[in-house]
Amino acid sequence: MNKQIISFPVPKTGKISLVVAPKTVIHSLMSMLAVLALRGRVIVVDGGNCFDAYGLARALRRRTHQIQPALKAVQLSRAFTCYQIVAMLAELPVDGTPVIVLDLLSTFLDENVNFSKRQRLLDSSLNLLRQISEGAPVAAWARAHPAAEGEFQQLLMPLLETAHDIWELQAPEIPDHQLPLF
């Protein structure tokens, strides 16, 4: 498996960095996380059940022999509903620890909760992220959802308005398996 790793700059205090990209970007995000984790504590909120702990371990291993301290420096919480995301962000310690939110929008695409309610919860989440970003670096990843394109675009709008740096990546054109010869 050839994984294309993009070196994202690590996020900075006072800013919200946003990555809008398909699933495969997780490897690059783990790579960025590894860099942060080697500097100190990092908080990860996983909104899409996608935290790639093995990928992180490999990314760390490329940089150090001592992966355990860095694995302990990453503080993880997974949220499985949009209610949980809001509750989670509201409870985060405000002490300058960088915050990375993975697959921020997934739980907000849950059709079992009515759309206006989800929009309201997303607004609360973004407000919380804004508050956190005043004292700590914040990065969020919005995973592209081709299956729910309409709702996704609607939910993405406020997110784009909130973010300061935005990286938008498309799925790679070239498949990563063996190339045809002819």
Add this chain to the structure above:
Amino acid sequence: MPEFTGWLLDLFDDPREGLVLYFIDKKGARHRLTRPFPVTFYALGSDAQLRTLWRHLSNRPDEIKLCRTQRMDVFKRQDVTVLGVTVKNPYQAGKIFHETAAQFPGLEYADADLNISLRFAAETGAFPLCRCQVWSDEAGQLTHIKVLEDAWLLKATPIPLRTMSLAPDVAPHHAKPRYLIVEVAGEEYHLDLHTWRPLLINLRALIQRHDPDLLLTDWGDTWLLPKLMAQSEKYNIPLGLNREVGRGVSWHEERTYFSYGQIIFRGQQIHLFGRCHIDRQNAVLWNDYELDGTIEVSRVTALPLQTAARVSPGTGISSIEMLTALREGILVPWQKQQAEMLKPAADLFTADQGGLVYQPKIGVHKNVAEIDFVSLYPAIMVYFNISPETILPNPNGENLVPALGLAIDNSQDGLIPKALRPLLEKRIEMKKHLASTPNWDPFRKNFKRRASALKWLLVTCFGYLGYKNARFGRIEAHQAVTAYGREALLRAKEAAEDMGFEVIQLYVDGLWVQHPQKTRPEDIQPLLLEIQERTGLPISLEGIYRWVVFVGSRQNKKRPVANRYFGFFQDGSIKVRGIDARRHDSTPFVSEAQMHLLELLASKDRPEEALPEAVDYLRARLRALRSGHVSLPDLLVRQRLGRKLEAYRTPSPAARAVMQLQAAGKEMRPGQRVPFIYTLGKPGVFAWDRPQAPNPHAVDVARYQRLLLRAASIVLESWGMDEEKLTEKVLSDASQLDLPVPPKQHPRKHRSNIPGVVHPAMDRALKGQIQ
């Protein structure tokens, strides 16, 4: 003051009278009583928010009482300030709550959408179908109710339910039914479905005369009752399906959902008032535990019978937990908010694991004892006090969960253990009781069904703890349970090895052990005691296999699969897992043959003695197949439609069958099982529910032959008959037609490197040397 003894049949809210209850009097009468029944929901938020809500609600015209009070928030582990909203009529409570929640979406709510039956049970102790003593006043108002038999009683007095069964003569999705079969009071009536007026008049007369408590139907939810109601309206002949006058029936929509990685479809439902309706074709696990089990579920969950028949065990468990919370004065959150605690990523590797599952050693094993932890996961929750509020993020505390960096607060019993303990204890008692009940005991069947209902609830309670929407779920609690489970199983393994046993297999809550000298149940007792001592969990001997065979995976015979085996216990019973005889999708033709072969093997002292008979039997079955003597229903495959039709790139046989049905105007949803027959040519299947009759000559005989021989070889190959050999042997019969022999699947013989099993060539060489 009138008083009687009987059973609570049904209860529901009513716009005028609050709560309506129907009782069966033990003397035969049926009573309808009413009672005012105010219900309370709570709002949680900041003082300012609650004040605004107070002002808003006090301006409403409804009869509402408000009060500021303290209630227990189980996740915060402390009392919190809440605004209690008490609505005088329960019928309006739902509407008022939903309006409030829509207008004040920033608040949290609790005790908001609970079944009235749970509220009544929490307040009075009386649950559906409980035996009780009832007092009422002249106006028909219930004044007092006393429960005479609680839900945990092992043997309850049988309820004198009057049951009427209604079923069309054939499955309506398969063919057009001609008449309706009505069974009531030991009589059977056939009512012609072509002549509606007389049918309606007769049915109405029967319902009036017998006044059944329970309508037990086939396809009543999805076909029969909607049809009857439409016709009754058309001819203006009311049937009186409800006992409660002036109430329509209650419709619940169909739905498709995921459960344990499987897609499940449940059709629409029709609930009655004052009388119960159960559609056997749409009820949960009906084939497994029937009415006895459904009544058991209703009693222990306090859900009305009609609901209990149709909800998943997960909802059942949820009800038991909510009932416990209501009784304890703990808030039942409307929407669960709690996310996972922040924990080091390093902990995830250990935490995010399931039960311990070994790869068994493929092949035959003799004299193997199977030892099972009794309801392992529920037992862990109860005995180790695992509950959302007892788990603390304290890696240095006491009562540490194995390897997880979590501690357990044992200063008080958790909510979940409190809710589950009586259920678990009843199940264990029932198991003991069943073991000592002889087969001829008339209560045995009833017991088995009820035990099965309890088993399903207990099996589910663990998964429910980790379910994202479970109100009292918590991911850490879920992880703690599996961590204790793995620890228990490893301790059991160590105990067994310390005592000289070889461990053949470990599977989540059971272990299979072997010892050359310890082959009788009494030899195993010391090990059971030792395991119990080391784990603190109840354990029992499932039995000792004369032999047990672990088979490889379907794709690769060399790759062991954890839960695919068959074996023959010393007491004569056969246990089968994961092979055709147990699979829901295999055809009766194949699974019955496989079961027959197992019985043949089991009947001999040495299983290999059964081989000639087995071959003869297979030849006979094949002859029957070719000469058309196997009935078409015996050739039905019943596969589940795994996803929407559009989602298939290469449609599975089930999907192709569904396409045929679609062409005939019959819709199927993902999760539904599709019966079909394999046929010659394209598309290779014939959907059973097509309007046309299948052509018996189109049956794909070669395919069924292959399925039969493959299933037979799974059972026989441990005695030297692999698929290839078996096919050769069975087809060598001169009377057999020449049919294509399946190609060899694994051209390269893999070297077996299991110690103790010597390479065949080496083995021969060795023996040559010894001689």
Add this chain to the structure above:
Amino acid sequence: MGRTLPSATQLMLQEEASLARFRRALRRGDQLVFDDLFTAAQKHISAAAYAAHALPFETFLMAMLLEEHKELMRLQEIVERLQEMHA
């Protein structure tokens, strides 16, 4: 609630897949030996899962070694028996 991390079985498949290019360039005979190593490691998949190592390939290598050593011991025993018979 689905699991977040892949199971040990999936991990092993991933590791096997990540070596696909290596395997492709091996001679046919060596490819089969390569496959045997993974089949051997498969036998200890539950121990590997329980170990929950952050770099699971290390555990898989250990499992392969374990099976290799078992095989070695088995062959050693056969050789000794043959030697005894000839002695």
